[in-house]
Amino acid sequence: MSDILPIRRALLSVSDKTGLIDFGRFLAGRGVEILSTGGTARALREAGVPVKDVSDHTGFPEILDGRVKTLVPQVHGGILGRRDLAEHLAQMDKHAIAPIDLVAVNLYPFEATVAKGASFEDCIENIDIGGPAMIRSAAKNHDGVAVLTEPQHFAEVQAEIEAQGGTTLATRRRLAAAAYARTAAYDAAISAWFARQEGQDFPPRLSLPGVLRQGLRYGENPHQSAAFYVDATSRPGIATAMQVQGKELSYNNINDTDAAFECVAEFDRPAIAIIKHATPCGVAVAEDLVTAWDRAFLCDPVSPFGGIVAANRVLDAAAAEKIAAIFTEVVIAPDADEAARAIFARKKNLRLLLTGAMPDPAAPGMTFKSVSGGFLAQSRDAGHVAASDLKVVTQRAPSAAELRDLLFAFRVCKHVKSNAIVYAKGEATVGIGGGQPNRVDSARIAGWKSEEAAKAAGLAEPLARGSVVASDAFFPFADGLEAAVAAGATAVIQPGGSMRDAEVIAAADKAGLAMVFTGMRHFRH
Incomplete structure (x- = not known):
């Protein structure tokens, strides 16, 4: 033929x-x-x-x-x-x-x-x-x-x-x-x-539909090949975003931008999340995006360079001027007005992504992770903790201001690599530590970063002084909590459930801290 x-x-x-x-x-x-x-x-x-x-x-x-x-x-x-x-x-x-x-x-x-x-x-x-x-x-x-x-x-x-x-x-x-x-x-x-x-989250056979969005120059490293596939039923986010300007997205850009947008979607009030290597380096909520940016950036003024910025509101000129003042790889938001777009256009390499909507952080869904010879599937971590879910376990209960910050910090903690520790004050992160093999090191790193950030801002005392602290999982020993006390924390939110809870509670009482248990863990690997 x-x-x-x-x-x-x-x-x-x-x-x-x-x-x-x-x-x-x-x-x-x-x-x-x-x-x-x-x-x-x-x-x-x-x-x-x-x-x-x-x-x-x-x-x-x-x-x-x-x-x-x-x-x-x-x-x-x-x-x-x-x-x-x-x-x-x-x-x-x-x-x-x-x-x-x-x-x-x-x-x-x-x-x-x-x-x-x-x-x-x-x-x-x-x-x-x-x-x-x-x-x-x-x-x-x-x-x-x-x-x-x-x-x-x-x-x-x-x-x-x-x-x-x-x-x-x-x-x-x-x-x-x-x-x-x-x-x-x-x-x-x-x-x-x-x-x-049929109510089957995990059927006997599972196939993953995907449509090729784009081939990528390489994966996490230049010797790895990669491509970006999207699900036709995707929730608002990186998979549905329109790229308004900037260079082609890389594998790491896509991964990090997804992490940033999912984090900022946690909050109802105007919020900014700054992400580097899929980990928050500054998150804040405020009455407007400019204030949220200033407070998020204060948390770690070094890491945001070359990072990802996510907003949960339409970007205006004032917010765009703040973000564009430093080298930023990607900005993602539901929309941007014409003035903001013009400001970002001056940074020709900056990728501006607009999604048209915010994802519902409580919506059900699935996540997948490849392993040798197969993949793991699990429901999305859509868990949220409200004030009514908290159990006060110390002699002192948190104040209204502490309670507000505790709930904020625990939401951010969900998006930090385990073992995760987040210090927060005024609904802004003031120290973040994560990805360590033990929780006490994360607490110390977060405290150290709050000290460095304060020095950079010309402040007399560490940012974490007078903050609250969130832990994604229980403190297995009192040493992690003691590190948080040394950093200046006054209240603690953690899941509880350790064999040594009594020891940790006693250490909190000795230091005069308020501590609440959530009963919910937020490991992120």
């Missing part, structure tokens, strides 16, 4: 009609017989493109409200019949089955239907059956059939036909691979949705 496949007959049936009319006109102009169904046939006819209904081609009408229209031998035989086998050709001739050389199908919009919160019945009706069958048939017989499953394939195939007189085997194989990837992702989305309907 020749490498170049001329197109004499094509079947077009698409839900996304982007590029359809131009491609239909191109095929018709080359004398290609176009078969089609339903809305696709109607759109082509209205554009003046000659088209033959599949039911006229097969002699079999659409039945069962359109559920059966292409599942007939005249369609699948025309697609699957091998042109290089005399026996196949003879059988096709005997049963009046005409070869179909090109199949362009994109599927019922199941993922979009689920994403908009449609009813169970509507979701079921948007499960395509004939489409995947035709796609898989054409992909299997790619030696003799070109299969197009995405709107961008129209222009690619048209250019090749114009240049070569038909499609090449290399192109048909590439399209076949894309076709199987599409049906696999489609089935994965359906199976995941069905599992959720």
